[in-house]
Structures are given as structure tokens and as C-alpha cells.
Amino acid sequence: MNVENRYVTIKHPIEGKPLMSDFEVRTEQLTLEIQKGSKDVIVKNIFVSIDPYQLNRMKAESDSQKASILSSRISPGQKIDAHGLGRVVESGNDKWKKGDLITGLLGWEEYSLVKPWTEPNRIEAVDQFPLSCHLSVLGTSGLTAYAGLFHICKPKKGDKVFVSAGAGSVGNLVGQYAKLAGCYVVGCAGSKKKVDLLKEKLGFDDVFNYKEEPDLKSALRRYFPDGIDIYFDNVGGEMLEVAIANMNAFGRVAACGAISEYTDKKKQARIDMMDVIYKRITISGYLVSDYVHVYPDFVSMTSEHLSHGRMHAVEDISHGIENVPSALVELFEGVNIGKKLVQVDLLKEKLGFDDVFNYKEEPDLKSALRRYFPDGIDIYFDNVGGEMLEVAIANMNAFGRVAACGAISEYTDKKKQARIDMMDVIYKRITISGYLVSDYVHVYPDFVSMTSEHLSHGRMHAVEDISHGIENVPLALVELFEGVNIGKKLVQVSEI
Ligand SMILES: NC(=O)c1ccc[n+]([C@@H]2O[C@H](COP(=O)([O-])OP(=O)(O)OC[C@H]3O[C@@H](n4cnc5c(N)ncnc54)[C@H](OP(=O)(O)O)[C@@H]3O)[C@@H](O)[C@H]2O)c1
DSSP states (O other): OEEEEEEEEESSOOOSSOOGGGEEEEEEEEEOOOOTTOOOEEEEEEEEEOOTHHHHHTSSOOGGGGTOGGGOOOOTTOOOEEEEEEEEEEESSTTOOTTOEEEEEEESBSEEEEOGGGOOEEOOOTTTSOGGGGTTTTSHHHHHHHIIIIIIIOOOTTOEEEESSTTBHHHHHHHHHHHHTTOEEEEEESSHHHHHIIIIISOOSEEEEGGGOSOHHHHHHHHOTTOEEEEEESSOHHHHHHHHHTEEEEEEEEEOOOHHHHSOGGGOOOOOHHHHHHTTOEEEEOOGGGGGGGHHHHHHHHHHHHHTTSSOOOEEEEESGGGHHHHHHHHTTTOOOBEEEEESOIIIIITOOSOOOOGGGOSOHHHHHHHHOTTOEEEEEESSOHHHHHHHHHTEEEEEEEEEOOOHHHHSOGGGOOOOOHHHHHHTTOEEEEOOGGGGGGGHHHHHHHHHHHHHTTSSOOOEEEEESGGGHHHHHHHHTTTOOOSEEEEEOSOO
16 A cells, blocks of 8 residues: 655754744655565654754764764754654564554654664553553653663752753753752752743752843852752753762763754864862763663653652653754754654544644646545534535435534635535535534433543543743744644643
């Protein structure tokens, strides 16, 4: 079978901050067949991971590109391999069978051909944690935090720990682990919302917004009057300089990332080596790929904490492969909170729809519906009215039923009103029923009992899209009409 595979690539090498105009989404035809004798596996991607290191691969030149095959240079037009989670759809390898859920090196694309050498991991305990956790708290970000904190910084009870990019994917987990290890933990992050999350939900002892501090060195002195024992560095640059200036003797720095330098080489940290020598500070650069051997210990400890509610997964999920570029761009603008993932296909993969199409990409809606319903439609649940209602009726079977629930396409433009072919309605004996939910209050108990039952058994899922702050109500409404929301749009106006 042939499918269209959309993938993200760069148009040219990127220097400085990434921009949307640096990327494009291309489409290729992919045959879902494994060649005889090949041990390849074809995976339909569900989640793909968005990570800062990808930017360094997109530069014309960077020393990081020589460190490992995983950080090698990406040329314009080339597919971009990335961590991901997906379902095996074809396999030439005895180790993997159709239907298996795996994590591993996939790509910023809808389908990935997985070579045997990349050795993906099979997800065995599918029901224990949400799937996305296998790329966040139980995935590479978690392992990076675990290895850097426990194997490099070796925390002792009472140690004073500072973590930068504290609300990021790695940073929030470092803080959570350090608290569980009995340390005093202060984080920094770039917005009030992030600061509140770290303090109120994740139990950091203190957190500050580094963008609001005119003098970072004295800010750190204020938060650590007795000095810093461990600095978990995600950002490099000035924050690394001032952390070292505030460190205690025998302080340890896990040099995990230097995101502030990725977009601007001039921001490189000027480290006071006298401080390093006289305070006997150890600064250890490391790569998570060197710690694969501790993976079983990491998973066992982290799952235990998660299942007892002592740790929390913080994830920030966008939807649709076309949103990978904006997801990467936003990492460098500090928009993400926690692990940034893109869910490639929400309706099919998570909610189990048999098929789904992007109506904006269909030049002819009537023939699109004919393609998806070669035997006709029995029920059309109409939320949009307009042309979609017209073509649905044209494709309906005899005795078809239409629930006329909403007509959002007409709310903003009366000219879009559906022109219904009444001959179709009459000869196919179609029923179109307008209704209002307020007429159905009497079925509320049945509705709640059936839905709760499905929810509690994981047969249904809530899909919600929550903004925060009363000031964001207007934007939330505006975005409903731009198709930005995914699932129920709510605005949280105060903490619970
Ligand atoms: N060594 C390894 O093996 C390894 C593995 C994974 C990740 N890393 C590194 O670890 C760091 C964190 O990665 P992650 O995946 O957890 O990303 P992340 O922290 O989830 O996302 C990046 C965050 O960095 C902050 N940021 C962006 N530009 C910045 C700048 N110019 N100055 C200061 N902060 C900036 C933003 O938060 P704010 O709102 O707080 O600014 C942003 O949300 C990165 O440097 C990454 O390259 C290393």
C-alpha cells in the first residue's frame, strides 16, 4: 500500500534563532512494504520529540556535529531524525511485530523507516502511564536529568541545588529528583506561569524569573546566602558565570546544555578559572547517550515515584506534523512548559477514529467524502454547516440522519449558508434534526453514568485546551474561530 508521508526539513542552514521561514513540510510517497530480506521496520509516528540540540545540527557548522551520529549535521531538504514514539505498521525484523508500540530514533515525519541498528525500545506497560511519558519523564529527558543529577552531581541530603531552565523538559525533572533526594532546590525560569508551576506544583523551594533580575549575580546571592553546592546548567552563558561565582568549595556543575549560546556565540560564558581552582569546582560536560547503561535503574526509580504521585510529568503537546517548526521555534522563545512534543495524529492514534482528513487540504470536498465513504454515509454529525453540510448530504445513504448541532462556518459569514439539495433529502428520505442541548437535561443522569464508565476504563479520553488568566478569555474566543483549539477550550481563571 502507498501512503503520503509528510516530513519536516530545513530550507537552508540556520544561524541565530530559528524562524518559521527556515522550514518546510514536504510530502513523499511511501510504500508500506518491507523489501525481502531487509530487517527494517516501518513505524507510524504518534509523538515526536522537539529538542534544542536539533538547532545545532541545522547550522552550517558546529563542533557538536562531530560528537555523535545523533548530533550530525542536517542538510537542507534532508529528513530530520528525532526521538519519537510510534506503532509498527510493517516489520521485516523478528524482534518487532505489527502493532508493537516503540520508542526510538524516528523522525519529524508521519512514518519512519527504522533501521535495525537504532534498536528501538518496545513499550510493554502500555496502560501504566500515558504514552507521552515514554518520551518525557520516562524518556530521554528523564534519563538526562537522572544521569546528570545522580551520576555527575551526586547530591547529598541538604545540598543546595540550582537549576536553570527549571520549567523545561530536563530542568523540571532535575528539581523534582533533587527534592526527593532531600536537597534545597531553587530554579530559574522565564515567566511567572513557569515560576508558579515549579513552586506550587513541583515543590521547588524557590524560583525566580531571570528575565526580571537586573543583576543575576546578586539574585543568586539572595537565593543562596550560603552558596550553591550543585548547579545543573541547561543554559550556559551569563547564568553559568554567576552560578560559578556563587558556588561553594567542591561544588559540582552538570554541564547539560547551553541553550543561550546555541543562537548567539557571543554569549559564551567567561568562566573565572581562579574560582574553579581555588573552590575545587568540577564542571562535567556529559551526553545522555553515555548513560544508556543506567536506563533500567532510572526507569524503575522514576516509575515508582510517578505511580505514588511523588513525581509529575510536565508536557507541552502540539498537534500535527506541520506544527513541528513552530514547536522548535518556540523552544528558543521559552514558550514551552515541560517536555515539548508534537502528537502527529490525535484523532486516529489516540481517539481511534478509523480515518481523518484535513478539510483545508482537500480541493474538492464532495469527492473527498466519496473517497472516505465509498459506500455512503449513514449519520452526519454536523458542527460546521455550510459547504460541508451540502457535500455530506450529497454523499448520504437512504434514511440517513443528520444531527444539526452547529454551523460555525456560517456564524462569521452568512453567505456561507448551506444550499441543501432538497431532492436528495426527499428521495433518500434523509432526516435533518436541529436540536439544542437544553432540551436534553432529562437525559443528564444516563449521559454521566455511561460517560464516566467509559472514562474510568480508559475507553474514552478528555481532550482539553486550557489557557490561563481571565485576560486570555478574548483570545480564547478569537482562536475558536481560527481553529487553534484542540478539544474543549477552557480558561483557568484561578488556582484550584
Ligand atoms: N547533555 C545532554 O545529553 C542533553 C540532553 C537533553 C537536553 N540537553 C540540553 O539541556 C537543555 C534543556 O533541554 P530541554 O530539552 O529540557 O529543553 P527545555 O528546557 O524544555 O526548553 C528550552 C528552554 O530553555 C529556555 N531558553 C530558551 N532560550 C534561552 C536563552 N537564550 N537563555 C536562557 N534560557 C533559554 C526556555 O525557558 P525559559 O522560559 O526559562 O527561558 C525554554 O523553554 C538544553 O540546553 C539542551 O540542549 C542536553
